[in-house]
Amino acid sequence: MSRRSAGLVGVWAEVQRQQQRQREAEARQRREQERQARAHQRQLAQNQREYRQAEAGRRTAELDDRVASLQGLLAAGCRAPAFRAAALLRTEEVQAFDPGPLAWPVRMPDPAQYQPQGGWTAGRRAQAEAEARARFEHDWYAAQAAEAQRQQQLAAHRHEYEQRTGAHLSEVRRHNAGVTELTEGVRSGDPEAVVEYFSAVLYAATTWPEGFPRQVSAAYDPAARQLVLDWELPGYGVVPEAKSVRYMPTLDQDKETPRPVGQRRALYREVLAQSVLLAVHQLFAADESGALESVALNGVVDDHDPATGRQALICLATVMAPRGMFTGLHLEQVDPVSCLTEALRGQLSARPDQLAAVRPSRRPEDVRDRPVTRGGDEEPDLYDMDPIAFESLVADLFRAMGMEAVTTERSNDGGVDVDAVDPTPIRGGKIVVQVKRYRNTVPPTAVRDLYGTVQDVGANKGVLVTTSGFGPGSRTFAQGKPLELISGTELVDLLHRHGLRGRLGERGRPAARPEPAAREDYNVLGMSWSGDVALDVCALVCTGSRVLSDEHFVFFNNPATPDGSVRTVAAVPPDRAALRVAFDALPDRADRLVLVAAIDPEAAPHADLSGFTGAGIRLLDSAMTELGRLDVSDGRPHETALVLGSFRRRAGGDWDFVVGGRGYPGGLAQLVRDHGIDVE
Template sequence: MARRQGSGVLGMLAEAQRQQHRREEAQRRAAAEQQRRYERAQREAQRAAVRGEKEALRAYQQSREADAAARTAELDARVAELRGVLAAGLAGPAFRLTEASARTDVPPFDPGPLGTPVPMPDQGWYQVPPLSGPQAYDPLARRHWDEQAAQARARFEHDWYAAQAAEQERQRRLADYRAQYEAWAAERRRLVGEQSGQTDRLAADLRSGAADAVVELFETALGWRDDWPEGFPVDVEAAWDAGARQLVVEWELPPYEVVPAVGRYRYVKADDSEAEVARPATERRTVYRDVLAQCALRVLDAVFRADESELLASVVLNGHVAAVDPATGQEQRRCLLSVAVERAAFDSLALDRVAAIDCLVDGLGGRLSARPEKAEPVRTARAARAVAVAPPAGEDEPDLFTMDPIDFEKLIAELFRRRGLDTATTARSGDEGVDVLAEDPDPITGGRIVIQAKRYRHTVPPTAVRDLDATMVRQGANRGILVTTSGFGPGSRRWVEGKPLTLVDGPMLVSLLHEHGLRGRLGAAPAAAADAGRPAPETLAPGQNTPLAAEEVAIAFRSSGAAADLTLLLLGEAGVVRGDRDFVFYHQPSAERDAVVLRPADGSATVRLAALPEDVRRVAVSVNMDTDTGLACDALGEAELELRAGPGAWLFRPPADPAISAMLVAELYRHAGGWKLRAVGQGWADGLAGLARAHGVDVS
């Protein structure tokens, strides 16, 4: 049965309650829906905020990682720059004395923007359009037009006066600028004139072989480039040995710190920091040694490329760093590399393809510190401070035979000090057969050295050599040196074979003294020639050279001992004969249509330099013992080679060496359009055959 709805008051109340309930339910549902929408919006906002924070964090972290990568790239670029030190030097220009002076032309005056006049205003730009039509008769329009025209004239006058003032200021500044240019141009012309004169004087001094000029040239050549990497010092000291045609260079090397200790940078997200990752110690040491070797090759290349006149026969390079001595705590120079290089050996290198360390150590025979990061030194081939111009022998030089014994020992100590050893003389009594004690500072090959000095006129007996051997053992030394003013016999030479003993005879001693700027001669100075037209000859030490002013050279060889033959060889650019016809000896006594004539009977020869063809670059003068006698050069006695050319005369006393039987005594060579003479003293144990083979003669 269907329920019937009441129609009375109760029904009305019930309906009203139902309506109220529905309204309340609708409100509740609306409120709940609004709450849900609000909560959804809040959650979406939170999610958006989180997404924004993550994106911002991600962007921040990426920027930090990019910063770390950029700093790492800078480190990589620095290491690449260090690995390219040699390549950068080879790619750069060479120093040329002929191009070193400033340009002689002064650039013309360029006023720049000041050369453009200030534009003047055009009055037409300021005209007010005339009135037309009914406005031309309107008093109000006419008054307004007059006001505009007056304002336009005022603007024109203001701009015109402003332009005039600007033009006057331009002309004033232009005049000041021109005056500055004229002053600069005059000073530049003065400096160019001075520099040109200095360059001309330097070139003249170089042609004369002046040591100061040679040093200035090469120190300038090494210091003018400014493309070394940051942190590389450019500090050079040079010395010139004219006799040996050798330049000794002391070069400051970069410190170990030029190789970055950091290998890369890494961003750490966990604590928002940047961490340094250390470069492996092995890699850093390897890079540093390679940098040092590259520096050496680059310096050598700069020196030889700057030698336009081919002054140099060889170069000695010593590379130093400033380091703290762990024993004293004091800063001192440590030699980390040293190399002596002949020009021919260096010219044969393809520097753009070499491995720097292998080239320096194996190819050129140089020394490179095994642990340069610890400033572990090596022994120098020759120090610049030990180089000085060798004075000619004369009365002002002390006679080593008559020198006070103590002074002689001090002289020997100073000689070896200049050769890089730490030396000290011993007391006169209780010296146990030691005159000089020396220490070689090289940590690998160095050690204690005992030196004996024998001021003898006769041959040193073998017993003195055997005594030195025993003294060396007694002193705990690893080398012994016996120095004498006389010579050594075959027995002494045989005794030292295979032993750490060195024998220095009189001629070698004089040569070493002169090589290191010390003075000394053996016996009285040469007496003046009886004939005033024939000056007393100047004595040359091995390696010394002198220019020849005459075109004919007379050669004479004399010996108070065994007989020897004079031999001459005509040599080309490569240092060898052009053919067997260039070998002038007793069976072939002339060459080049008597330009070279040998007189075997009296041991003399004549060389007409002007008659020699252009492809003959040198004439080697040698002495060889008769092979049938079996004698060596120590049997020559008081031997001397005398050369005369015009007013000049020179004397060379070859060393009395029992180990050789043929010797290249002197050579005449072309230089700068003329000829020069050089004393040599190089020997061959296999006699004339060895000498001939060394110069390209077929002796088969």
Template sequence: MTRRSNSGPIGIWAETQRQQQRQQEAQLRARAQQQRERERQQRAYERDMARQSREQQAAYRQHQEADALRRTEELDARVEALGRLLATGSRAPAFRTAALLRSEQLEPFAPGALARPVPMPDPQRYQNQAQGGWGRAARRAQEEAQAHYARDLAAAQAAEAQRQQQLAAYRQQYDQWAAGRLAEIRRHNTGVGQLAAALRAGEPDAVAQYFSAALYSSTAWPEDMPRQVDAAYDPGAQQLVLTWELPGYGVIPEVKSVRYMPAADRYKETARPVTQRRALYRDLLAQCVLLALRDVFAADESGALESVELSGFVDDHDPATGREARIFLAAVTATRTAFDALDLARLSAVDCLVDGFHGRLSARPDSCVAVRPGRLPDDVGAGAVSQTPAPRVPEARGSAAGDSAARDSAADDDEPNLYAMDPLDFELLVADLFRAMGMEAVTTQRSGDGGVDVDAVDPTPIRGGTIVVQVKRYRHTVQPTAVRDLYGTVQHTGANKGVLVTTSRFGPGSQAFARGKPLELVSGEQLVELLHQHGLRGRLGPTERPPVPAAPPTPDHNVLGVSWSGTVVLDVCALVCRGGNVLSDDHFVFYNNPRTPDGTVTAIPPTAPDRAALRVAFDALPDRADRLVLATAIDPTVNPDADLSGFTRAGIRLLDGSAAELGRLEVSDGRPGETALVLGSFRRRAGGDWDFVMGGKGYPGGLEALLRDYGVDVA
């Protein structure tokens, strides 16, 4: 019996079942393979993320450790500078009456853009435009060219007439200012001559005033040291009797070192031992007394002094009464002969004061343990002078000009000069301003304030909170280190905000560091404006600069409109440069400085489709400038975690003064990880034309890194 092949319906069904089973097995194997591949990719991703996390943690730890080291080094440098105060200050030049003289050389007449005539249209260019064609069309083109030339010529001539009129008016203003300023300088210098004569004659008032000015104007003292002096002259003994304010205990850093603790992710401050801090403070007080004696004896060019009796004090709370009082911590009498024999760079200040001159120095100055002062200026009688403002020289006597100057001075005194205020009075004025703005504010103790001059509380819900305020009565630009120190104080105290108030100004380095942080910087001009807004008074010294010329007619200016896609908030800025360096801080146009001093580059509101705009008068830019750099940066306040990956489809529209579009300039897109970008630069060529060069250099460090590249100090 033979076996039949399985070719019937059952065989077909079995074969179908086997094929389906093989397909299912293949699908299972494919899904398993896909699952293994996903798991492999997930493990690779997790390893990569773990590696990036480790790298970020290592970079963060390295940054925190470096910041702790920097703070420790700054503390060490501060202590070292205080320990070398006498040695360093003794090398400062001696004060002379000649230092009180003012130069008669005034700022020259500088009309700026008004000095450049308005260019007249070239008829040849219009004639060339009318060439071509023939017959009636040629005549029509020539007529239109002549009419266009006539209109442009009339407009240029009108602008030139207006320029000449403005130039003449400004020249008249300048001449009036120069005459008044020169007369004031000559009255002042005549007063200096009379003061020198009175000093040689030994007049008590003149002697006391001169040496008070010598102490107050000395370049031997750091900016943050107090300079309050009361002086009187005893002509019979040829002795100067004075009181001199000493720095408070808070000048010695309470912290010795800073260490970063990665496990707790916080800084640990090591306190300076109390005995060490007291010894440093005591030595500093002795140095201050000797340095003040040095300044006085060095300034004695007329030989008026045989000896000086000095009592040093601090304004602090009396431990016995708890009230604010003048506490004397040092007193000494020194003769010229004995003082001239000293080597100030090598001696021990405490030993010299106590043993050499048999002076008195508080054993516990940190606790305000007072010593008995010597003779005080009020005990001398005639010739007592109190000097807390800037030194003032009497005007020339016996002249109508002197009387007029006195009246002008009295008028100026009605509005207090912030530069000349006592530091404590300045702090009180700032506290008054905060209270006038609806906040609670008190000044801190002058010692142990931890870098805080005014404590304020803003009661406004949500945006209010505690505010720490530092005040700097400076004339020079505040350095970025002061802003960085304020930020450290905010972090240390846990305040909601820090405010730095100054009589001077802040550079772009300070502005860049404060950007995106709970800091607010108030310049001198802003301070005066706020004072006036809230019914308080203050001015920034006398008006000593010539009038600013009016803006000339500038029909030839352009508008640069910047646009981009995406929702990231950016700031567009401009730098007027020579080569790779900005001309000055004032030639960096950004959110806090919307124009250059001459107004040739100004930030203006944009018009659609632009998102930022600048008005630029290229022909009026300073002669020493050879490029205008455009850049953009992330606003960390609005987008703290953003980068420039969203800065795409960007471009610059070049418009003329009537907003007609002249062309479009392409710029580079942003890249991930970068927070600032150079869009491009306009560069001045030999013939005076400006060409645009596309940029593209990005900075992961934001605006601070970009500014460093262009020579701005942001340390």
């Protein structure tokens, strides 16, 4: 199967599948919780015969329910609503502009409220009148200034609202135009549009039981108006091997009664026939424009070919169904096997449990060299995902984490991509989420904007989710604030942990930062100091006094430069912090490496650098042999960040160390801002 379809319906189908996966994951989690609870109960009452018998009866009932759902697969699927392209269209409704408190003008002072106080004599009375007039004028000018500020803020909020709603309407219209274009393509018989649409119909259907595959490979023959596809069927293991469970008190154990082989084989053949008929039914039911005159469907399983031992797609059922004949069937009343093999003259393997293949009437490869493939185990590439679908996936993730979440495309809440509520007492509350589908580092301005939104809407926390990463400027600004930054790799990990799927590019994760080329080409800078003050030791790769980029600021949230030439490493006593530097691998445009120390505001929020004394740097080679020792300045009271010194590149290419000493009362944020990193 060659490639996946792309487009609006394909993205929608992927989101639908992710939502179903989430529901299935939740169901599995509930079953696991129930199983654990039962295990605990069984441990407490394992000698109670009534409980063991009831447990055996429950397991038997589960087997019966599973078999009943397999036997009723076709009937249940036919009762489900048909796929309609109109359901993909979004409304252009937007929430009315709500300025909130800014809608109310500032109340002007009333002169009647400013009467003279006191004054028995003419002079005192004149003074009291002057004081009252002065108070009135002071309050009047203050009110005028407040009103001007209100009008300015109101205009800014209105401008932001108009921009936001304009962008939303543009996105909705662009999406709807794409849906219209696709449906027109299906109506006109465009092969690409037809295949994309009907592949999505099957892939996104929610009627298939948990564990059923969703792999489809399709091609469209416009001359015959025929859709030809391979549709993956479930394996033999879908039919339970056990028929019932019975508790044997004399042995104090459960005994499974196996399902007769003939009964299991017959049920499996029936499931295959139902799956083929249901897939054809879904295709014809979704064909609003009459693009399909017939459907040639091959039901395949992905297994080892008994003849060759190689993994292959083995055809176990095939049918070529004309539209007129198929739509005249009453599928809820038919015998699936008879309907497939007799009424439709299809083929069904006599021994599907042994992978006995049948010959397909027509394959997608007969119509097109490279048929379109959808489904399987391939995960969606988050970089290529539609922005709206990406926001929906993030909302699914928050729901999977136990929160209530909705995308703002549906709620139209201003300035936020996803609204979430954490029901956890004390630490929970309203969470605003912004989503950035970037390939490059998220700029600090985006983090500052999120913080402003958190304050404007009164949220408990703001979360910024991206497919890329964050620089030191963003991390430093977020420190100590109700903000959480989730990078692309962290997002993929969260998705996988909560039953959702997603990858970053072809390999699923960004390329790892390279190590220095050779072990001999780096040095270790080990730093030590007296006192109990908690410090973060950082490095900035600079040209002059300006850092090359946010990624060239190495600290606890950015442990290495992009080229790996500078990175944090574990300190070896007597050192308390350490950096590894490959001086020859530093960028050509870099002429200095600045070393700084700063108070850890979380560990010591009220501390300063007065306790930073007796400081020094050991210069070691890659074998951890000490080559020399460099003294640095002590810290001073009221300062929370300090430039320890800098290595500077000389004309001949050597590096000399220059002692620093400049302190910063504003901490690490002030220091890095002074070196060109955009942080507030």
